[in-house]
Amino acid sequence: MKEKKILETQIPAVVPTMKMSRRRMLGGAAALGLALVxxxxxxxxxxxxxxxxxxxxxxxxxxxxxxxxxxxxxFEQPKKIPSITSxxxxxxxxxxxxxxxxxxxxRNHGGVPFIDPEKYELVIHGxxxxxxxFTLHDLKRFPSFTxxxxxxxxxxxxxxxxxxxxxxxxxxxxxxxxxxxMLSTVFREVGIDPKAxxxxxxxxxxxxxxxxxxxEKAYEDAMLVYAQNGEALRPEQGYPVRLLLSGxxxxxxxxxxxxxxxxxxxxxxxxxxxxxxxxxxxGKIRQFSLLMDARSIITFPSYPLQIxxxxxxxxxxxWSGRGKISxxxxxxxxxxxxxxxxxxxxxxxxxxxxxxxLWQWNGKATVIMSRAIDETGYYQPSYRELAAARxxxxxYHFNPITAWExxxxxxxxxxxxRT
Amino acid sequence: MKEKKILETQIPAVVPTMKMSRRRMLGGAAALGLALVxxxxxxxxxxxxxxxxxxxxxxxxxxxxxxxxxxxxxFEQPKKIPSITSxxxxxxxxxxxxxxxxxxxxRNHGGVPFIDPEKYELVIHGxxxxxxxFTLHDLKRFPSFTxxxxxxxxxxxxxxxxxxxxxxxxxxxxxxxxxxxMLSTVFREVGIDPKAxxxxxxxxxxxxxxxxxxxEKAYEDAMLVYAQNGEALRPEQGYPVRLLLSGxxxxxxxxxxxxxxxxxxxxxxxxxxxxxxxxxxxGKIRQFSLLMDARSIITFPSYPLQIxxxxxxxxxxxWSGRGKISxxxxxxxxxxxxxxxxxxxxxxxxxxxxxxxLWQWNGKATVIMSRAIDETGYYQPSYRELAAARxxxxxYHFNPITAWExxxxxxxxxxxxRT
Numbered sequence: 001m002k003e004k005k006i007l008e009t010q011i012p013a014v015v016p017t018m019k020m021s022r023r024r025m026l027g028g029a030a031a032l033g034l035a036l037v038x039x040x041x042x043x044x045x046x047x048x049x050x051x052x053x054x055x056x057x058x059x060x061x062x063x064x065x066x067x068x069x070x071x072x073x074x075f076e077q078p079k080k081i082p083s084i085t086s087x088x089x090x091x092x093x094x095x096x097x098x099x100x101x102x103x104x105x106x107r108n109h110g111g112v113p114f115i116d117p118e119k120y121e122l123v124i125h126g127x128x129x130x131x132x133x134f135t136l137h138d139l140k141r142f143p144s145f146t147x148x149x150x151x152x153x154x155x156x157x158x159x160x161x162x163x164x165x166x167x168x169x170x171x172x173x174x175x176x177x178x179x180x181x182m183l184s185t186v187f188r189e190v191g192i193d194p195k196a197x198x199x200x201x202x203x204x205x206x207x208x209x210x211x212x213x214x215x216e217k218a219y220e221d222a223m224l225v226y227a228q229n230g231e232a233l234r235p236e237q238g239y240p241v242r243l244l245l246s247g248x249x250x251x252x253x254x255x256x257x258x259x260x261x262x263x264x265x266x267x268x269x270x271x272x273x274x275x276x277x278x279x280x281x282x283g284k285i286r287q288f289s290l291l292m293d294a295r296s297i298i299t300f301p302s303y304p305l306q307i308x309x310x311x312x313x314x315x316x317x318x319w320s321g322r323g324k325i326s327x328x329x330x331x332x333x334x335x336x337x338x339x340x341x342x343x344x345x346x347x348x349x350x351x352x353x354x355x356x357x358l359w360q361w362n363g364k365a366t367v368i369m370s371r372a373i374d375e376t377g378y379y380q381p382s383y384r385e386l387a388a389a390r391x392x393x394x395x396y397h398f399n400p401i402t403a404w405e406x407x408x409x410x411x412x413x414x415x416x417x418r419t
Numbered sequence: 420m421k422e423k424k425i426l427e428t429q430i431p432a433v434v435p436t437m438k439m440s441r442r443r444m445l446g447g448a449a450a451l452g453l454a455l456v457x458x459x460x461x462x463x464x465x466x467x468x469x470x471x472x473x474x475x476x477x478x479x480x481x482x483x484x485x486x487x488x489x490x491x492x493x494f495e496q497p498k499k500i501p502s503i504t505s506x507x508x509x510x511x512x513x514x515x516x517x518x519x520x521x522x523x524x525x526r527n528h529g530g531v532p533f534i535d536p537e538k539y540e541l542v543i544h545g546x547x548x549x550x551x552x553f554t555l556h557d558l559k560r561f562p563s564f565t566x567x568x569x570x571x572x573x574x575x576x577x578x579x580x581x582x583x584x585x586x587x588x589x590x591x592x593x594x595x596x597x598x599x600x601m602l603s604t605v606f607r608e609v610g611i612d613p614k615a616x617x618x619x620x621x622x623x624x625x626x627x628x629x630x631x632x633x634x635e636k637a638y639e640d641a642m643l644v645y646a647q648n649g650e651a652l653r654p655e656q657g658y659p660v661r662l663l664l665s666g667x668x669x670x671x672x673x674x675x676x677x678x679x680x681x682x683x684x685x686x687x688x689x690x691x692x693x694x695x696x697x698x699x700x701x702g703k704i705r706q707f708s709l710l711m712d713a714r715s716i717i718t719f720p721s722y723p724l725q726i727x728x729x730x731x732x733x734x735x736x737x738w739s740g741r742g743k744i745s746x747x748x749x750x751x752x753x754x755x756x757x758x759x760x761x762x763x764x765x766x767x768x769x770x771x772x773x774x775x776x777l778w779q780w781n782g783k784a785t786v787i788m789s790r791a792i793d794e795t796g797y798y799q800p801s802y803r804e805l806a807a808a809r810x811x812x813x814x815y816h817f818n819p820i821t822a823w824e825x826x827x828x829x830x831x832x833x834x835x836x837r838t
Contacts, residue, residue: 111482
């Protein structure tokens with residue numbers, strides 16, 4: 001193929017104009033696929049209404065020539081919902097299992113630090129034969145490994161009203177293809193004292209986020225990752241290097257990791273004593289509850305959509321920190337009967353797994369829901385079961401079945417308390 | 420987790436300043452991981468030298484709060500190399516197997532058209548029981564399917580000098596997770612005449628790109644895809660809908676698809692007669708050479724890097740349009756001996772597959788290379804074998820082994836003609 005090189009500056013900038021409007025138009029806008037900006041209670045506070053100069057016949061106009069970097073269509077503007085400490089992935093706008101890197105959820109404890117990769121250093125010390133410093137270049141020279149898995153915040157739950165989207169209910173989970181070095185490989189380099197049973201992981205952020213990790217995880221599958229979805233890690237996910245503890249709660253997977261200290265006991269940091277603990281039965285508090293249990297959510301149909309009679313492909317994602325999803329069951333009659341959904345291959349361990357169930361809706365009001373079962377036999381519990389077991393209606397590691405009420409007019413709302 | 424909603428406008432804009440420089444600093448810049456802008460002959464014509472105000476101690480400054488959309492670190496600026504009709508993926512800058520959507524290669528015949536998804540229509544007619552029009556909404560209502568696979572331009576080859584990067588040699592291949600509807604599902608809806616043996620696929624671009632496709636592909640695995648890497652298809656890849664013919668040459672996978680016509684013979688369009696054909700032995704021309712043969716390339720180390728003595732993990736990708744990669748063999752002695760590389764699981768059919776080979780470089784000049792073998796037993800040929808078989812030194816479907824010369828000072832150059 002013959003090609004003539006052109007300079008970047010010669011590429012005409014064909015940028016459609018966008019007119020912003022504050023007019024509220026919830027139902028119609030959703031149907032049109034427009035980006036809705038919602039506050040944390042699901043209310044549409046701003047809406048982008050595209051009014052572009054779209055050519056009537058695109059075949060009559062030469063299109064935009066190739067460039068150095070691609071862009072989204074101006075008609076597609078997916079957004080995270082930010083708060084002071086986190087932002088949520090728009091699960092209802094996504095397809096498949098990969099989360100676009102710029103839509104990966106965030107949960108920060110002191111904001112996103114700005115780090116020069118050339119000055120990056122990871123110190124490993126404590127109960128080791130040879131304390132060492134590693135640059136980013138050093139870490140990249142080690143044998144590399146790639147895996148696809150989810151990361152989920154252990155506080156990934158919200159309920160209390162009918163007008164909540166999947167993004168608001170559990171948008172603190174996302175999935176990427178991660179590349180880095182196995183932590184066990186780096187540990188072999190420093191030489192771990194056989195008496196070491198824990199390690200402290202410390203971040204280079206304003207919170208100096210720290211967690212104690214049982215050393216078994218280092219030998220099972222822990223990684224130091226420097227790449228995400230094919231490219232360098234994004235700043236919000238720990239650039240230039242983060243800890244990846246697949247299947248464990250997100251806060252333990254220290255971002256911007258700068259120090260690892262090997263020890264023979266947990267450090268009992270603030271994040272593992274006063275924070276990131278949860279109620280269990282008998283008025284007790286559970287600590288070091290590191291594994292994320294199996295969960296699923298139907299992302300289509302979901303609030304605020306309105307569906308039509310006839311065939312509806314119920315779609316969603318399921319995941320488990322314990323391994324592979326073995327099945328997802330769907331009920332379209334408020335939990336009376338359950339049917340297996342189809343799972344999208346390949347089903348990977350500790351990974352978001354897409355499920356689908358073809359349903360013919362007859363136009364009568366009903367409730368639909370999904371429950372995940374993982375390869376250990378764990379069943380995702382109902383809200384009532386979980387609330388009874390925890391003697392609590394929320395908190396960390398709260399992974400109940402999400403139920404959606406379909407009104408007879410097709411409008412979909414969250415069933416927030418009676419399942 | 421308690422969260423307080425803040426308005427987007429309250430998020431402080433912490434944007435580091437970047438100083439541009441035209442100073443040339445090839446070796447050092449590559450080692451520093453800076454973005455190099457190169458012309459089509461591999462010469463560095465511009466170089467971005469980041470001079471940011473990076474905080475000395477990030478733990479002393481509150482970081483950037485969560486936002487609605489993430490961004491790359493200013494230190495990471497991967498770029499495609501554009502020409503008038505295509506732009507190439509920076510393979511040497513990537514990790515794993517997913518290509519970030521904004522770095523997916525482009526090959527356009529009339530530029531990227533601007534299409535309103537609400538006005539999108541696909542017409543299917545010809546030898547069918549019931550000619551029909553489908554909106555984007557219609558296509559999304561059908562049962563959906565997701566797969567990870569590569570798309571490669573059949574003209575994906577360049578050689579002729581030593582100073583070429585993987586991006587320049589074969590950056591016209593990229594990989595995504597695609598979601599859409601199986602074409603066979605839509606064909607069942609219109610009812611295909613049993614006598615139909617081909618279909619024409621037509622794009623809504625300024626070239627009105629058209630190709631004739633054997634109907635068997637529709638029943639094997641052809642898809643109409645509307646999503647890429649978790650979100651809506653990007654404009655450069657056919658927004659809102661493209662044809663996905665996994666393992667086939669890119670130009671047949673019509674982007675911005677607007678019409679499918681069922682017939683009992685090929686249309687013999689311009690793209691399948693005067694274009695996209697190639698020399699074979701005996702002075703003949705091959706037509707409808709649709710399958711992409713197995714190929715591999717070492718992306719690290721590669722030009723213009725300089726490596727150091729000691730352990731070097733040789734890394735690259737391999738792929739085949741015929742199915743799964745069964746093995747990749749690496750030679751570090753100019754093809755005298757070959758060793759199997761490790762393949763990253765899961766190995767998927769018709770997908771970029773990461774391979775790795777740990778090599779201890781003794782500091783002597785040598786040549787390294789890789790060859791892909793797929794599950795059909797196909798072996799990636801050498802340049803000489805391919806040139807002899809084709810009686811040509813290039814053209815479409817030219818997939819020879821890529822060899823890299825390592826000089827005794829560690830500099831890496833393409834071996835462009837003697838393998």
